[in-house]
Amino acid sequence: MAETVTLTDNRNGKNYTxxxxxxxxxxxxxxxxxxxxxxxxxxxxxxxxxxxSCSSSITFIDGGKGELRYRGYAIEDLALNKSYLEVCxxxxxxxxxxxxxxKSYDYELRKRAYVHEGLKNLxxxxxxxxHPMAMMSSAVSALSAFYSEHIKMDRAEDIKIMRRRLLxxxxxxxxxxxxxxxxxxxxxxxxxRSFTENFLYMMHAYPGQHxxxxxxxxxxLDTIFTLHADHEQNASTTVVRSVASTGAxxxxxxxxxxxxxxxxxxxxxxxSVIAQLEYIGSVDxxxxxxxxxxxxxxxxRLMGFGHRVxxxxxxxxxxxxxxxxxxxxxxxxxxxxxxxxxxxxRVALNDDYFISRHLYPNIDFYSGLILTALKIPxxxxxxxxxxGRTAGWLAQWIEFMQDSEKKIARPRQRYIGSTxxxx
Numbered sequence: 001m002a003e004t005v006t007l008t009d010n011r012n013g014k015n016y017t018x019x020x021x022x023x024x025x026x027x028x029x030x031x032x033x034x035x036x037x038x039x040x041x042x043x044x045x046x047x048x049x050x051x052x053s054c055s056s057s058i059t060f061i062d063g064g065k066g067e068l069r070y071r072g073y074a075i076e077d078l079a080l081n082k083s084y085l086e087v088c089x090x091x092x093x094x095x096x097x098x099x100x101x102x103k104s105y106d107y108e109l110r111k112r113a114y115v116h117e118g119l120k121n122l123x124x125x126x127x128x129x130x131h132p133m134a135m136m137s138s139a140v141s142a143l144s145a146f147y148s149e150h151i152k153m154d155r156a157e158d159i160k161i162m163r164r165r166l167l168x169x170x171x172x173x174x175x176x177x178x179x180x181x182x183x184x185x186x187x188x189x190x191x192x193r194s195f196t197e198n199f200l201y202m203m204h205a206y207p208g209q210h211x212x213x214x215x216x217x218x219x220x221l222d223t224i225f226t227l228h229a230d231h232e233q234n235a236s237t238t239v240v241r242s243v244a245s246t247g248a249x250x251x252x253x254x255x256x257x258x259x260x261x262x263x264x265x266x267x268x269x270x271x272s273v274i275a276q277l278e279y280i281g282s283v284d285x286x287x288x289x290x291x292x293x294x295x296x297x298x299x300x301r302l303m304g305f306g307h308r309v310x311x312x313x314x315x316x317x318x319x320x321x322x323x324x325x326x327x328x329x330x331x332x333x334x335x336x337x338x339x340x341x342x343x344x345x346r347v348a349l350n351d352d353y354f355i356s357r358h359l360y361p362n363i364d365f366y367s368g369l370i371l372t373a374l375k376i377p378x379x380x381x382x383x384x385x386x387x388g389r390t391a392g393w394l395a396q397w398i399e400f401m402q403d404s405e406k407k408i409a410r411p412r413q414r415y416i417g418s419t420x421x422x423x
Contacts, residue, residue, distance in 0.1 A: 070090060178203055196218050240257040280340055
């Protein structure tokens with residue numbers, strides 16, 4: 001017999017019973033789909049902090065324990081032992097690839113990395129000072145015009161082609177957006193280079209130059225891609241699913257996710273971290289800004305600390321901190337920024353103000369330092385996030401479309417406006 005929960009309306013004493021749906025791991029949920037029909041009321045949950053919008057088998061997070069898993073695999077194991085491309089395959093197929101599957105997958109994505117020549121005209125239409133995220137959003141949206149057949153996909157093979165096509169082209173579009181922002185020539189993909197190496201090559205090379213990308217740089221960025229690959233039902237993923245619920249082109253849904261990610265409260269946070277470290281400017285000024293953070297009369301907020309979900313240490317941050325410690329000399333991390341960050345970190349990890357509020361360093365605190373060492377400008381930080389998260393968005397889009405219980409997203413409201421008026 002299924003477990004249930006009973007809701008009592010204190011106004012009239014009526015009781016209403018709702019089923020409890022079990023999760024394989026983590027929180028069970030109360031099935032309130034008949035709530036309005038039975039009670040005439042809605043729930044009220046701004047920000048959906050207590051609402052599960054779907055059932056999913058992709059990513060699991062336990063914020064209290066600092067746990068993150070893709071398809072059951074701990075993020076620590078994946079980040080240390082698997083490439084980003086293997087993680088993409090895992091998210092999109094449910095299992096890690098065999099050696100032969102990975103080889104075939106890698107080769108297909110290398111070939112699909114080239115984009116239609118007509119897309120170059122889109123980039124040239126932007127002004128020189130356009131933000132790369134504006135160009136990225138437009139370019140991915142424009143793909144729906146070049147591949148309009150993806151609006152209706154009846155065969156599994158069509159969906160496979162669509163997701164591989166987008167996954168392969170996003171790094172190329174990202175590199176084009178960066179180079180257009182600088183007014184320098186585009187660099188086409190190199191079939192001899194791996195996914196992550198190819199992106200760094202397209203960003204930094206010049207025509208005719210056989211640029212060698214150090215393995216340490218590829219490893220660092222590949223890890224960042226893996227750590228960003230999916231993160232359950234966050235703001236941008238929720239937007240992707242919501243747009244998918246309307247039956248829109250899949251690339252339109254992914255574009256919506258890109259736009260949601262652009263916000264500084266979401267994917268733009270690591271850009272804010274570096275900007276703030278540059279603003280602090282010196283180790284000698286750290287105590288001043290720590291004091292400002294604690295001052296209730298000061299609206300200054302220390303960027304890169306705390307997380308909506310993790311009430312313990314962000315497991316992704318632990319991985320990046322270790323990577324940063326290992327590679328800071330090989331990567332050539334900016335010593336002044338690093339010194340400032342390390343002092344802030346020391347204070348925060350030993351100060352009751354931060355500990356009691358669960359304000360631990362998050363992924364953004366460390367990723368910005370690594371990206372800066374890779375000579376990736378702040379304006380490109382969120383695009384790096386886009387590249388990594390595309391695999392997760394695609395996995396979430398596919399799962400939603402295959403969900404027999406899916407419905408168009410249509411939250412309700414508590415109306416607090418004027419009552420009836422007459423002219």
